Amino acid sequence: MTVRREPPSPSFALGALELVPDVSGALYAPDERAVIVADLHFEKGSALARRGSLLPPYDSRETLSRLGVMLARLKPKTVIALGDTWHDGGGHARMDAVDAEAFAALRLGREWVLITGNHDPEPPRDLGAQVHHELMLKGVILRHQPSASPLGPEIAGHLHPAAKVSGRGRSVRRKCFMTSATRCILPAFGAYAGGLNVLDKAFRPLFAPSDFTAHVMGADRIYAISPALLLPD
């Protein structure tokens, strides 16, 4: 007799915080009714245009649209942006009126917390959002750059983790959450924010080589994948 096994529940706990990695790339804390997103990199397109790459200027629009869909589905009370919300200091001023309005609409009726990042050390203060360098949530520290030796459980962004998985003679590379018993690094949410392979040396000080799980973003759901099955780029 065979027993059909359900896919493992994608949720996990950090300290006292129950967390669900969402297919959108956001991390959901149901008990707090809070979502955490990292590395939105608003206006990255226009920042690159200044350096001669005239990429489609719709990245903020796309990021906002994905945010909107996710927020409508999860209906959180609080949104925490884990830093690098803007690609650069001038980003907010460059955002065009349509997008700025869409962003304002997403802030309406919700509490927003902006964590500072290396790309946006001083996010705009006039958005009705709180601004912090770090934030403590149920004993878990939330910050932009992960710390090599945190004092307790930690949620961070900054590194844009992505996983490459092979099988059937082909391979797939997707953004992912990278988690262990004590930390979680979020994928970059921004439409033009790429991914860094989780096997890159940048992750080495943060995770023991085989002691993490990659929660990989699929088309309709998150897949939890063991490091043994991951490939370098």
Added chain:
Amino acid sequence: MSLPQPFADWFASRGWQPRAHQLELLDKASQGRSALLVAPTGAGKTLAGFLPSLVDLASLSPGALKKRGLHTLYISPLKALAVDIARNLETPVSEMGLPFTIETRTGDTPAHKRARQAERPPHILLTTPEQLALLLAHRNAHDLFSGLKTVILDELHALVTSKRGDLLALDLARLHHLAPQSIAMGLSATVREPEALQRYLVPQISGEDRRADLVTVIGGAKAKIGILKSANRLPLAGHTALASMPEIYKAIAAHHMTLVFVNTRMQAEFVFQELWKLNEASLPIALHHGSLDVGQRRKVEAAMVSGTLKAIVCTATLDLGIDWGDVDLVINVGAPKGASRLMQRIGRSNHRLEEPSEALLVPANRFEAMECQAALGAVEAAAQDTPEARQGALDVLAQHLLGMACADGFVADALYREVCSAAPYADLTREDFDAVLDFAATGGYALRSYEHFAKIKRGKDHVWRIATPRAAQQYRMNIGTIVEATMLKVRLGRMTKAGAPARGGRVLGEVEDYFAEGLVLGDTFIFAGEILRFEGLVGSEVVVSRAQRGVDPKIPAYAGGKFPLSTFLAERVRAMLADPQSWKTLPPEVGEWLIWQRDKSVLPAADELLVETFPSGDRNYLVLYPFEGRLAHQTLGVLLTRRLERAGMKPLGFVCNDYGLCVWAINNLGQALAEGMLSLDSLLAEDMLGDDLEEWLDESSIMKRAFRHCAVISGLIERRHPGQEKTGKQVTVSTDLVYTVLRRHEPHHILLKAARADAALGLLDVKRLGDRLKRIRGHVVIRYLDKVSPLAVAVLLEIGRESVYGQAAEDILADAEQALLAEATR
């Protein structure tokens, strides 16, 4: 027309008579007429092309010659060919004591020499399409080219079928503009319908049929071509030609020097391995393909020229006209795929017109036996494939506009007319031109503008000029239309004690990144003539070790055709299938196989499409035989599977080869068709190339791949430069991310249009499939069988060689997750 002094003397001193076509070209040039010379290999094509220029230059006084700038431009698709031709030209010029300057200019030419050439050009410059584009984008372009008399375009048939051909066409239009008196001389191997090439050479005017004159060389000794007879029976499927290796080895031993052509790198590796297993006499047999280390390739080429090799196993890298040595036999392993390609390859043997070339065709399976026979017939009838006239690519146009803005600048109206005078762009609409111009300037986005960061700007005088020196530099560094797959070096190395692969060994060559991506630690595969074990990726290098003796390569050497079967050969194979008389020329096992097919099912007439259904195990199969080539079949397979899914037939997968395709499903396809619940007419209706195709394209990786190429060529994304990669920080945004955003927010953007056109043409063969679908209505023959037919076996054997239809990417993730789960519950 006769040869003037000192040319007549020089010909006489060599005991030569000027050939009719050489004099004819001389005549055309003296009348200022452009011409296309179509000639088989060995006809003295190159000399014929240069003769008018040499004669004209020789007529100048020493003083006039000294003042003369660039007189003749020679363009070759390969830089090695340009260098080779320059060397060959030196002989007559120095023997006649003519004081001309002849120089080459390629990517390898030192920068100071290139700078000097732009200021003080030689009389004759031999170069490549990319270098010509750079020269035309030079501020000095007008002075440099205004005195140009002749442009010689070598191997034109090979150039025009690609985006490089589009780029060259635009450059040719510019040359005609800068030097209206100049003429173009096209040199081409035999083609069936030369009109497209004739048009390519002269400026087009809407509504007129303008063509260069045609000069054809007929004759030359007929090639002696045979099909290799093997003592072993031909298998039904497979591409390795393993059964024929002993005979190939014997033929090599019996000749002075043999070129063994195969269609893919993997095949080359395989054939090389197998020949060495048989090589008891230790004949010097070498390997040559584009992925091998350059140093190693040069060594093989040198050994070939010096005559120390007995045979070389090679791919298309040795297709084109370079004389490497004294080859007296050409062997083509696998199906030739096109008559012209075959002729080109055969031409590598015995490079003299008067002596016959000798060639052997080696089919690897029974379908290929028919294809080889068809190609043989085509060669005997001197019938050739026709290169399809291209619709000029829009990304290439974007690159050209940037170049023209770097030169003197341009006025849009005038440049539009000039661009339309290039044959591939004759039908370009003003709307598309303006969209490309808009794109080149500011990205051309409808909803938001990058006016401030424009690369080219229109002045008050209406002239578009490059906006910043950096934009000009960006253009120059990213010129060209060849976007290569990212290649990874393969290096021999050992594992360190810590278990990490160490570098330091010899570099064996390069593989495409997608090949490396599929490798798992410990996998064995054939490369550079050895069986290697994959040890890991270090940085951007594939580290390997030599596998132990007796280990079989685990990663199969996929050896299917890279080139799809040409329409022309496909017609001949279909005709052969329908005509039992023609089977006598085929190996007996092929004839038996066809008779068996006739008994068990049916052999379709030349204009019919055979469809068979049969059950096997718990699956139901549907097999179609359109004979339209792998690409078109793959597209048909995807679309057909989608339709069957919608009809509730639960299709599971499909496979295809150059001749047919096979779909299998859970539900009974035969019964549904027989009872009219499913209709072939509607399944194969042409409208599948409308919405169904669009829908599939949107979710497939094919568009992303096409978009990446267009983004690079058009200058949206810069190519990577050495030292830039692997810094950890992203310099540019991945084109896949850009594609996703652009498709969503501006689906009608000009670059998406360019990518779509590329995908339809090069990756999906949509036009060919469409043409076929149009023809089949009322010509479908269906057979409901209770078991697999002989023809179907050959198609079905492709199963397992290719990935099947389905949500492949998601499946890979789900598999990996299952593995984690299994681990957790163990």
